[in-house]
Structure formats: structure tokens, C-alpha cells
Amino acid sequence: MVLRRIAATLPVMAVVAVLVFLLIHLSPGDPAALIAGDLATTDDIARLRATLGLDEPLWRQFALWVLRLAHGDLGTSIFTQVPVSALLAQRLEPTLSIAGLTMALAIVLAIPLGTLAAQTAGSWIDRAVMVFSVLAFSVPVFLIGYLLIWTFAIRLPWLPVQGYARLADGLGPWISHLVLPCVNLALVYIALLTRMTRATVLEVLQEDYIRTARAKGLGVLAVLGHALRNAAVPIATTVGVGIALLIGGVVVTETVFAIPGIGRLVVDSVQRHDYPVIQSVLLLSAGVYVLVNLLIDLSYGLFDPRIRDA
Amino acid sequence: MPDAELSARPLGVAPIAATPAAIEADAWRAPRGRWLRKHPMLVLGAILLLAMAVVAGLAPWLATHDPQDLDPLARLQPPSLEHRFGTDALGRDVYSRALWGARVSLSVGLAVAVLSGAIGVVLGLVAGFVRPIEGLVMRVMDGLMAIPGILLAIAAMAVTRASLATVIVAITIPEVPRVVRLVRSLALTLREQLYVEAARAVGTRLPAILWRHVLPNMMAPLVVQATFVAASAVLIEAALSFLGVGVPGQTPSWGNMMAEGRNFVAVAFHTILYPGVLLALTVLAINLVGDGLRDALDPRLARQL
DSSP states (O other): OHHHHHHTHHHHHHHHHHHHHHHHHHSSSOHHHHHHOTTOOHHHHHHHHHHTTTTSOHHHHHHHHHHHHHTTOOOBOTTTOSBHHHHHHHHHHHHHHHHHHHHHHHHHHHHHHHHHHHHTTTSHHHHHHHHHHHHHHHSOHHHHHHHHHIIIIIISTTSOSSOOOOGGGOHHHHHHHHHHHHHHHHHHHHHHHHHHHHHHHHHHTTSHHHHHHHHTTOOHHHHHHHHHHHHHHHHHHHHHHHHHHHHHHHHHHHHHTTOOSHHHHHHHHHHTTOHHHHHHHHHHHHHHHHHHHHHHHHHHHHHOHHHHHO | OHHHHHHHOOOSOSOSSOOHHHHHHHHHSHHHHHHHHHOHHHHHHHHHHHHHHHHHHTHHHHOSSOTTOOOTTSTTOOOOSSSTTOBOTTOOBHHHHHHHHHHHHHHHHHHHHHHHHHHHHHHHHHHHHOHHHHHHHHHHHHHHHHSOHHHHHHHHHHTSOOOHHHHHHHHHHHHHHHHHHHHHHHHHHHTTSHHHHHHHHTTOOHHHHIIIIIGGGGHHHHHHHHHHHHHHHHHHHHHHHHHTOSSOTTSOOHHHHHHHTGGGTTTOTHHHHHHHHHHHHHHHHHHHHHHHHHHHHOHHHHHHO
16 A cells, blocks of 8 residues: 555656656747847857757657656756756755744644634634634735734844844854744644644544543543544645645745745746756655655554554 | 625525515515625625725726836835825835736736636546546646646746736646646536436437536536635735746736835835735635635535635
8 A cells, every 4th residue: 555655656746747847848939049048149049959959859858858867967057057956955955944944833833723723613712713814824925924024123123134044053043034934934834734623623523432532521631632633634634735835935935034045046047047947946846745745645554543454 | 796796696595475576675685684694704805805806997097196107206205195105116106006906916816717717627527527538637737736836837937928918827827736626526426416317318418418417516616716716826926926927027016016125124114015915905805705605605615624
């Protein structure tokens, strides 16, 4: 079963590879002219076409591209002439820091919050949680980001306005630069997870075994423990699906907080028509999404012995 | 417009044994009141959205200045009687630009919802009813969904020249799989229904079955999904423009305005705040309509989330 689940990721990644490869060929017009930009001469375009192998038949270009990928070669950035893998490596730390901390923050806050809302369903607490989640889904990340900057960095000079400090330069500056971006980004993720936790816990609380647990005199916390364990699988699934939301949010947040991460890199690359970089970031983020969801699916056995034994 | 459509369809709450005059009166009063009482958030969202649509439609008449007019002597001014929302870094009137920005956001939301709805229905029905193609369509959709929506739209903008039309297409691409998945899963249930089987048994052709029996029965969840797609499209458009890869820079869109205000957070926060609040209100309105419609049209679904 585990093997079948792992094998199921292969067609997804194959489709992603084809889509990412075709990206540049699907555009109307000559890809070489597109890469060369508006100021290029016909000679420039012809030279570029030859160096990039764009004069080869399409299937051969694809085969060569996949072969290079398989060797870990993501290509060379057209704009900076630096290997894409080196570019990505430079930008990885800020992006991973934001994404990781945000996810941790969201899980730690959202699951108790959602459980509380389910336990007190219909009360003002429950309503407040639901209102918060609708608002968090509607207010754009960048507006909240600027509100946070304006309040906690400009009006109250508690935190740095923007920028990033490497972990190697000390834990204090690293954390203080990450507080606002992570709180900013976590809001949407918390809204999503809280809603899902509330819904599943609410459903589980109707089950017979919960009534039994209550009848035999278990305390509220012990009952909720039972409920959470049984609600774990849908919640974990939502954490995985939310990864797409998280990666998309990182791209925007990095611009708001002027953080030199992968998201900023991809936006700059669009303006520079630097396709190898864009393609690599797409592949990388799809890879992360597929991998995290695979790991989550495989972890279901940890929460639920029924799945482990099946 | 959604408001009129909603109140015109009381969904079977109109009294049956009433005089024609009473029916006429009730059609105007009772159902409307009942809608308000049963789905206050839906009505609130619809009113908000309607207001935003009026603002967008009447932008040329409501605006106090030309949205492109530069006034180098009045740069980054705080809100005043002359400039209700203040001025931006080039001395343009933020209030007038914000009104015009409503046009961009609403047209992108509507266009993406309609476009991805149409494409999604066709692909979803094909996947649900034509077995050999199902695997291929769904695998492509899985692949599209593995790439975060904003990134996919950003990448699509990389290969085209920025315009309102290309932005709409770029946002439609990541939204299509969400519709396809919904339509296919509905199609899988609907094709087992007795009335579909009966239609097939009497020799109705597939296109006619789909058009007459399947499509009408998936309209409710489809409309709900379309509103959520619209909300997401409005947000992604603003994000693309904010990042500098959306509609062309000189177009007054909320995302562009916020991008231009980026370097003046400390000195002129109003240049970011006003377009941002309008954007948030618009998305909130669409989400409220979506949540409300879901609760109103399908009580079973409402209980799930």
C-alpha cells in the first residue's frame, strides 16, 4: 500500500514536468525572441536559439531537459549566468524559515482554537472564531502585512520594519525579523485549519464512543483527546493541502517585508524573462507539495491503527 | 445584480393557497424578509457586492479627478476635502483611482468565474462520462493543482505581454482544476441516478442527457464554487499587480496602487490603506455571498463546513 502511494506521485510529477517544460513553448510567438527581450537583434535571437537548443525538435528538447534534471542540473539563469541551483540555494534559507515557522505557529494555534470552537459550538467564542476565519480568508495578505508593519514597526517601534537576518548572525535578530512575516502569513493558514478542526471535531463529538466516554465520567479534556485522535486524519490532510496556500503566501509576504527569498527571486525572474529560474521554482514548489502530502498520507497510520493494519 | 436574482427566487417558500393579489404582495415582502432573517450574511454580502458594482459602473461620474492626472505640487497628501483619500507619490487622486480600480477587480472576478466555470464544466463532464479520457484529464488536473495557484499565474504572466485579458487567462489556469474536480465528482454520482439511466434507456443521446438532466442538477454547487473562484481571482489579480506582474502599471487597479505605495508606508499609509480596504471588502462580500448561497442551496453541505 505504501509503495502504491509512492508510485502515485510519479504521474503527478510527470505531468508537472511536461507543463513546466511546455510553459515557454505555449506562449504565442518565438520563445527565443521572448527570452532575448525587446532590444535584441535578429542575430542575437538566432544565437540564443542555438545556445538554448530551441532549434531542436520539441521531443528532443524535452528528453534532454529531463535528462539534465535527473542529474540535478536545473540549468543556468539567463540573466545572471549563474547555475539556477546556486541561485536557489542562496535564497532557500529565508523562504524555508518563514514557511516552517508559519506552519508551526499555525498548527500550534489552530488545533486548540478549532477544538475550543467545536466544544463551545454556538457560543460567542465559536462565533468569534468563525468571524475571524471568514475575515482572514477575505483580507489580502499584503494589506494585513502593511497594517502589521505600520502598527508594530512604525507606530510602535518594537520590531524591524523589513528585511531579513541570517540565522548564522544570531537567533535574536533572526526571530525578530521573522515575527511579523510569520504572523502575517499564519493568519490565513490558521483560518483554514481552525475551520477544518472545528468541523471534524464537531462531527466526531456526535459519535457513540464519545457519549460512552462522557457517560463513564471522563473529563472534558480526556473526551476532547479521544475526539482529536479521531479527527486527526482530515486535519492532517488539510495541513497538506494548505501547503499550496502557504507557498503562494510566501511569495507575496517576501515582497511586503523585503525578504530576499525564493518568492522574490521568481517575481524578479518574470520581469527579466529568466525562464530557467521560473521553471525550476515551479518544479521545486510542486515537488515540495507532492512530497509533503505523500509524507502526510503515509503518516495516517500513526494516528489511526485501523489504517495501519489495513 | 445578484441581489435581484436572489430575492426573485424564493426557493419554494411562497404560499400556495393565496389570492393572486396576496401572492404578488408576498413575492415582494414575505420571502425577502425571510431571506434576511434566515441568511442575514448572504443579504449583507449581496448588498455590499451590489454597492461595489455600482461604484465600478459609475466610476467616471463618482470620481472627483481624472485617475491619471498628475499634480507634482500635491504629492503624498493626507486625505482632505479636495482629495478624499489623499494623493499618491505622483500627486494622483487616490479616491478617483480607487473607484476605477473596482472595475478591474470586479471584471477579473466575473470573467475568471465564468471562464473557468465553462471550461471546468466541459472537462469535468467529459471526465465523468467518457471513461477512456477520464484518467488523462484528471492527471493533468492533479499536476496543475500541485503547483500553487499564484505561482502558476505568475509563470503564465511571464510568457505573455501584460494586459487585462492575459491576467484573466493567467488566473483562470489554476482555477480550472478546482471546478473540474467538483463537476467530475458530481457527474459520477449523477450518472448513477435513475432518471439518467432512464433517459439513456429510451435512447437519449449523451449531449442531450448532459444538457437536460445532468447540468441542471449540478447548478447549485457549481454556482457556489463559482463565487469562491471569483473571490480567489480578485485576490490573485491584486497580488499579481502588487508584485508587479499583473495589469499594466498605469492601469488604476488596487494591487497596482498598493505596489506604488510600497515605499511610502511610513509617510503616506493612506495610499496603501484605502485600496486595500476596498479590496478586502469586495472579497469579503463575494465570500459572504458564497457561504450564504451554500447554506441556502444545500443544507447538507452547510453542515459539513
